[in-house]
Amino acid sequence: MKPYSTAYYLSRIFGFLLIFEILHYLYDFFPNIVMQIFSGINESVFQHWKIAFYSYLLLSAIEFGIFYKTLSHKQQFVFTHLFGAILTPWIIFILWYIAPAIYGPIGRVWVEILWAISCTILTIFIITVFENQIKEIEWNRSSQLVIMLLMLILILEFTIFTFHLPWADIFAEPYS
Numbered sequence: 001m002k003p004y005s006t007a008y009y010l011s012r013i014f015g016f017l018l019i020f021e022i023l024h025y026l027y028d029f030f031p032n033i034v035m036q037i038f039s040g041i042n043e044s045v046f047q048h049w050k051i052a053f054y055s056y057l058l059l060s061a062i063e064f065g066i067f068y069k070t071l072s073h074k075q076q077f078v079f080t081h082l083f084g085a086i087l088t089p090w091i092i093f094i095l096w097y098i099a100p101a102i103y104g105p106i107g108r109v110w111v112e113i114l115w116a117i118s119c120t121i122l123t124i125f126i127i128t129v130f131e132n133q134i135k136e137i138e139w140n141r142s143s144q145l146v147i148m149l150l151m152l153i154l155i156l157e158f159t160i161f162t163f164h165l166p167w168a169d170i171f172a173e174p175y176s
Contacts, residue, residue, distance in 0.1 A: 049089035095119040
């Protein structure tokens with residue numbers, strides 16, 4: 001499969017959704033501290049962003065393994081995909097909240113789930129489009145450091161806020 005072909009886009013979307021679903025429920029089946037860090041522990045918006053972030057990292061690691069021998073610029077691949085991982089929760093945020101912004105609260109759970117899945121699919125499509133455009137970038141040392149710093153901050157926040165929630169409505173469970 002050629003990167004950035006239609007088959008690639010579709011396999012990425014399907015792969016991401018599969019990984020996302022696994023991480024979404026992994027803690028329910030294996031309630032331990034490791035799963036708590038990488039999996040969703042409740043239905044809050046924040047936990048879904050965490051799941052999306054780690055799902056994207058796992059998808060990127062799988063892709064790296066698949067394409068490793070054919071990658072001519074491995075470092076560019078890594079930093080492009082790390083940048084994609086950083087963007088993933090924020091694009092989900094931008095897309096998901098357009099419905100409440102226009103229509104107000106989503107009244108039915110099944111409609112909300114369908115909307116969330118649609119936003120997730122569109123997010124991976126958008127990230128893949130971006131990655132296709134920036135895949136040739138030679139990330140300089142400053143850019144690499146910024147990406148690594150943002151990755152570290154996100155990992156710290158996702159981990160710390162899993163165990164100690166700050167006050168903010170994005171951290172609240174929507175149906176509690």
